[in-house]
Amino acid sequence: MYGGGNTFEKLQGTDLQQEDPQQLAEFEARIQRGEKIEPSDWMPQLYRKQLIRMIEQHGHSEIIGALPEGTWITRAPGFKRKLSLMAKVQDEVGHAQLLYAAAETLGKPREQMISDLVNGKSKYSNIFNYPAFTWADACTISWLVDAGAIVNQLANSRGSYGPYCRALERICAEESFHLKYGHHAVTYLATGTAKQREMMQAALNRWWGPLMHFFGPPDKMSVHSETLMRWKVKMASNDDMRQQFLDMYVPKIYELGLSIPDPKLKKNEESGKWEYTEPDWDEFKRVINGDGPCNKERLAVRRTAEERGKWVREALKASARKYVAPLA
Amino acid sequence: MSEEFIKSLDPRVSRMQMPADINEQPLQKEELDQLVTYQVFMQKKEGKNFEHAGIVHAPTQELALLYAKEQYSRRFTCSGMAVAETSAVLASPVTDGGLSVYELLEGPAPETDGPAEAYEVFHLMKRGKQHEHAGSVEAATVEEAFLKAKESLTPEKPVLNIWLVRRSDLLTIDEEDKDIWQTLPEKGYRDAVAYKASDRLKEFKEKN
Numbered sequence: 001m002y003g004g005g006n007t008f009e010k011l012q013g014t015d016l017q018q019e020d021p022q023q024l025a026e027f028e029a030r031i032q033r034g035e036k037i038e039p040s041d042w043m044p045q046l047y048r049k050q051l052i053r054m055i056e057q058h059g060h061s062e063i064i065g066a067l068p069e070g071t072w073i074t075r076a077p078g079f080k081r082k083l084s085l086m087a088k089v090q091d092e093v094g095h096a097q098l099l100y101a102a103a104e105t106l107g108k109p110r111e112q113m114i115s116d117l118v119n120g121k122s123k124y125s126n127i128f129n130y131p132a133f134t135w136a137d138a139c140t141i142s143w144l145v146d147a148g149a150i151v152n153q154l155a156n157s158r159g160s161y162g163p164y165c166r167a168l169e170r171i172c173a174e175e176s177f178h179l180k181y182g183h184h185a186v187t188y189l190a191t192g193t194a195k196q197r198e199m200m201q202a203a204l205n206r207w208w209g210p211l212m213h214f215f216g217p218p219d220k221m222s223v224h225s226e227t228l229m230r231w232k233v234k235m236a237s238n239d240d241m242r243q244q245f246l247d248m249y250v251p252k253i254y255e256l257g258l259s260i261p262d263p264k265l266k267k268n269e270e271s272g273k274w275e276y277t278e279p280d281w282d283e284f285k286r287v288i289n290g291d292g293p294c295n296k297e298r299l300a301v302r303r304t305a306e307e308r309g310k311w312v313r314e315a316l317k318a319s320a321r322k323y324v325a326p327l328a
Numbered sequence: 329m330s331e332e333f334i335k336s337l338d339p340r341v342s343r344m345q346m347p348a349d350i351n352e353q354p355l356q357k358e359e360l361d362q363l364v365t366y367q368v369f370m371q372k373k374e375g376k377n378f379e380h381a382g383i384v385h386a387p388t389q390e391l392a393l394l395y396a397k398e399q400y401s402r403r404f405t406c407s408g409m410a411v412a413e414t415s416a417v418l419a420s421p422v423t424d425g426g427l428s429v430y431e432l433l434e435g436p437a438p439e440t441d442g443p444a445e446a447y448e449v450f451h452l453m454k455r456g457k458q459h460e461h462a463g464s465v466e467a468a469t470v471e472e473a474f475l476k477a478k479e480s481l482t483p484e485k486p487v488l489n490i491w492l493v494r495r496s497d498l499l500t501i502d503e504e505d506k507d508i509w510q511t512l513p514e515k516g517y518r519d520a521v522a523y524k525a526s527d528r529l530k531e532f533k534e535k536n
């Protein structure tokens with residue numbers, strides 16, 4: 001799973017002026033024709049850097065996203081739910097592996113990506129810095145956070161970089177299970193006993209804010225993001241994805257007899273757009289910069305796994321091998 | 329002296345006793361700490377060609393095959409897998425503009441008298457798609473293998489990229505162990521179709 005709102009800020013030393021104009025023109029023409037870029041193709045520095053950053057962030061989000069749900073496996077109600085949730089969490093970790101592999105084709109080794117994650121140098125989806133208090137929170141993640149991720153991933157799967165598209169094709173196929181499983185679990189709570197309904201509503205109330213943050217701050221189209229859209233790196237604007245999410249899921253939430261904790265939320269029939277209370281972007285900034293309820297724990301868990309598993313990797317490591325980046 | 333540990337909602341996370349300042353010192357993983365990569369080729373159904381599925385990081389080829397099964401055959405049918413270390417994959421350049429990469433190869437193959445080896449040949453027919461097994465050739469050198477592939481395997485459509493892998497560099501599951509792929513009945517819970525909430529929802533709506 002994955003949130004938008006990944007940062008596409010100005011990167012240093014990636015001026016388009018420094019690129020060979022002929023190669024740049026050929027590269028852009030290829031993307032215009034709808035062809036994919038493969039790892040051995042010429043590509044502008046800016047394209048490479050932004051893709052590494054985006055795919056890597058996506059990979060980290062899958063790994064960190066597995067943590068809040070993963071803690072609920074042993075406490076999931078009944079064998080069937082345990083089995084399903086375990087399968088889902090396994091998928092998410094698998095997604096991270098696919099994504100790290102795609103980023104590796106661009107020249108960044110997996111070791112460096114993991115180091116950058118635990119050192120707080122690269123980001124992951126902000127929503128996973130919030131805790132899953134109850135089983136209903138875990139179900140909300142499975143359904144609605146994954147729903148948001150799917151909106152994002154489907155957009156990205158039409159992007160221009162071959163290895164990322166191939167990874168996303170696999171990922172999207174698995175996400176359809178996550179979505180159905182999540183909806184199933186939420187439905188059983190929402191249509192259950194009064195206590196279950198109450199628990200479900202409370203969880204939805206907690207997650208609505210982070211879900212509105214999920215696609216990132218409102219669009220401010222810069223020259224920079226136009227370039228990334230032309231190169232099919234960024235495929236849809238944050239606001240467009242948020243609108244799409246609301247369009248698809250608000251009716252499904254209402255259908256379950258649940259309410260959404262935003263009195264302003266309604267669809268403007270004239271413009272066809274959803275109107276809502278602007279989420280707290282100061283909170284978003286604060287949390288993404290490290291000061292959220294779970295940031296510390298998430299990175300600590302990941303780092304502990306790194307440190308305490310090191311002896312196993314050491315024991316397995318064969319000598320005299322050399323690193324070769326994946327080819328596709 | 330009592331050390332401070334991170335407290336979590338999840339008691340098992342608290343029991344990990346992670347020092348509160350654990351991330352204050354930067355961590356730098358060493359090269360190859362994540363092991364080397366293996367390319368995974370997968371046959372989705374009996375009779376279909378093997379296709380490139382992706383990679384796994386693994387310490388040995390045997391474990392690579394095991395991880396590949398876990399990573400790439402969790403759903404749907406799979407009837408075969410093969411893995412080769414990435415460094416064992418010999419790749420041609422990538423062409424475009426309708427030019428087949430085979431047109432870049434000038435034959436005939438030089439005469440060599442070394443012992444011939446079997447090579448598996450994979451073709452990429454379209455950017456963004458997977459490399460697919462196209463056949464195999466016997467050759468004494470890599471150069472010869474590319475040229476032999478040109479002679480015997482050139483399809484009508486342009487081939488954008490060729491991968492050659494020596495058969496001896498590929499590890500696969502023995503014919504007599506093929507029943508390990510009969511996993512479809514036991515993985516139904518991993519599929520979306522196993523989760524139908526519509527009846528429950530309908531009943532709920534009728535009552536309310």
Ligand SMILES: [Fe+2]
Pocket residue numbers: 001092146149175178
């Ligand atoms: Fe998911």
Ligand SMILES: [Fe+2]
Pocket residue numbers: 001002065092145146149178
């Ligand atoms: Fe997810």
Ligand SMILES: [Fe+2]
Pocket residue numbers: 001002062091092095171175
């Ligand atoms: Fe995922």
